Amino acid sequence: MPAPAGGDDLPAAQQPVWPDPVALEAAVSTLGTYPPLVFAGECDVLKERMAAVSRGEAFVLQGGDCAETFASATADNIRDRVKTILQMAAVLTYGASVPVVKVGRMAGQYAKPRSSDSETREGVTLPAFRGDMVNDFEFTPEARTPDPQRLVRAYHASSATLNLVRAFTTGGFADLRHVQEWNRGFVANAAFARYERLAKDIDRALRFMSACGADFDRMKTTEFFSAHEALLLDYERPLTRVDSRTGDLYDTSGHFVWVGERTRDLGGAHLDFVSRIRNPVGVKVSANADVDDLLRVIDLLDPEREPGRLTFITRMGSRRVRDALPTIVERVTASGAPVTWVCDPMHGNTFESSSGFKTRDFEDVVDEVRGFFEVHRGLGTHPGGIHVELTGNDVTECIGGSEKILDADLGTRYESVCDPRLNHQQSLELAFLVAEMLGQD
Ligand SMILES: O=C[C@H](O)[C@H](O)COP(=O)(O)O
Numbered sequence: 001m002p003a004p005a006g007g008d009d010l011p012a013a014q015q016p017v018w019p020d021p022v023a024l025e026a027a028v029s030t031l032g033t034y035p036p037l038v039f040a041g042e043c044d045v046l047k048e049r050m051a052a053v054s055r056g057e058a059f060v061l062q063g064g065d066c067a068e069t070f071a072s073a074t075a076d077n078i079r080d081r082v083k084t085i086l087q088m089a090a091v092l093t094y095g096a097s098v099p100v101v102k103v104g105r106m107a108g109q110y111a112k113p114r115s116s117d118s119e120t121r122e123g124v125t126l127p128a129f130r131g132d133m134v135n136d137f138e139f140t141p142e143a144r145t146p147d148p149q150r151l152v153r154a155y156h157a158s159s160a161t162l163n164l165v166r167a168f169t170t171g172g173f174a175d176l177r178h179v180q181e182w183n184r185g186f187v188a189n190a191a192f193a194r195y196e197r198l199a200k201d202i203d204r205a206l207r208f209m210s211a212c213g214a215d216f217d218r219m220k221t222t223e224f225f226s227a228h229e230a231l232l233l234d235y236e237r238p239l240t241r242v243d244s245r246t247g248d249l250y251d252t253s254g255h256f257v258w259v260g261e262r263t264r265d266l267g268g269a270h271l272d273f274v275s276r277i278r279n280p281v282g283v284k285v286s287a288n289a290d291v292d293d294l295l296r297v298i299d300l301l302d303p304e305r306e307p308g309r310l311t312f313i314t315r316m317g318s319r320r321v322r323d324a325l326p327t328i329v330e331r332v333t334a335s336g337a338p339v340t341w342v343c344d345p346m347h348g349n350t351f352e353s354s355s356g357f358k359t360r361d362f363e364d365v366v367d368e369v370r371g372f373f374e375v376h377r378g379l380g381t382h383p384g385g386i387h388v389e390l391t392g393n394d395v396t397e398c399i400g401g402s403e404k405i406l407d408a409d410l411g412t413r414y415e416s417v418c419d420p421r422l423n424h425q426q427s428l429e430l431a432f433l434v435a436e437m438l439g440q441d
């Protein structure tokens with residue numbers, strides 16, 4: 001049964017206008033009868049891992065689609081995204097000798113905040129696409145009308161996704177001894193070849209350790225956590241449950257949930273909601289964030305100053321990160337709050353290309369991560385991780401990378417229904433570059 005989380009009277013930004021309140025009520029109460037997708041104890045484990053990240057003892061990799069879709073929740077797509085994250089984690093772990101906490105932006109990332117409530121094409125104006133949890137991407141009045149039954153479909157799609165992710169990560173697929181096999185099926189290219197060499201090195205090291213009698217049982221499985229933006233409160237609230245062990249509330253729609261840049265207003269329903277749950281939580285922070293507001297956010301979300309509880313996911317843009325981040329990190333650190341710092345190098349670097357596609361330049365993505373590391377190294381704080389929009393597919397959505405995707409190439413395979421993602425090769429390239437940055441201690 002859902003727990004009455006409260007806060008329903010507070011203003012909630014970025015919510016859809018559901019046309020049929022009776023249908024909404026029915027969908028919300030159906031969700032309330034469904035089992036939790038994650039167990040509170042797993043959320044606590046992730047909180048411990050995030051605490052290690054905040055102390056500089058581990059690095060967190062959060063990655064996945066900008067917006068998952070029901071149609072793309074196929075076995076192949078899920079497998080390739082998981083493989084990409086496992087490969088990136090192997091590169092980071094081996095390259096920088098640091099444990100990597102793996103978190104998929106998966107199994108719940110079905111709702112999107114938008115800059116505008118509507119979209120106009122050739123003189124026709126319709127509601128904006130707000131994610132498959134709300135409406136359909138197709139540009140017709142029927143498809144764009146918010147349908148609460150989609151909340152229920154999002155639960156089932158998330159459940160199926162998580163089921164497969166759990167199967168992959170605990171059933172032997174993620175065994176580090178298969179590190180070379182994770183490259184199979186991807187297009188051969190420069191990053192692929194570099195990974196192939198790294199995988200051979202890891203394999204050789206594992207064989208050596210095996211010959212020395214090491215016990216590899218713990219390598220058969222890997223921890224993998226789910227995360228999404230806690231945007232649609234009509235989805236998150238009915239999935240919020242009382243933990244029978246402690247009596248505390250947990251949002252059981254995912255292990256880690258975050259509040260976005262557009263919904264993190266103090267006094268708003270989103271921060272209030274995450275203040276009531278005990279999951280590890282994140283808040284996106286742009287270059288425009290007011291540091292006094294952020295200190296109030298800390299007091300609201302982490303009054304006990306619990307390591308691992310609160311992550312600030314900074315997304316400032318490559319041009320602003322070096323100016324805007326230092327004051328924020330300094331003031332937060334001076335306050336004594338054990339915040340975990342993660343860099344999202346995607347959302348501050350979006351622009352419209354001359355061919356009309358929403359895109360990001362791989363160089364800007366890398367430069368923002370570099371700026372993030374520079375700032376933290378300069379202040380003696382820990383650059384805790386990265387949060388990236390990526391796919392295991394060979395899409396052409398972000399320009400640049402060693403494949404040198406150009407503006408003119410974007411139309412070749414642009415599949416995102418919202419923001420541009422790094423493709424498989426760009427994701428691996430980023431991992432190699434971040435491993436170098438991490439290794440420079
Ligand atoms: O993923 C983030 C936001 O949903 C997205 O950047 C908003 O995009 P829009 O400006 O096209 O609405």
Ligand SMILES: C=C(OP(=O)(O)O)C(=O)O
Nearest residue numbers: 113260261262284315347
């Ligand atoms: C909308 C997102 O980011 P932000 O809130 O930082 O704009 C996102 O990560 O999907």
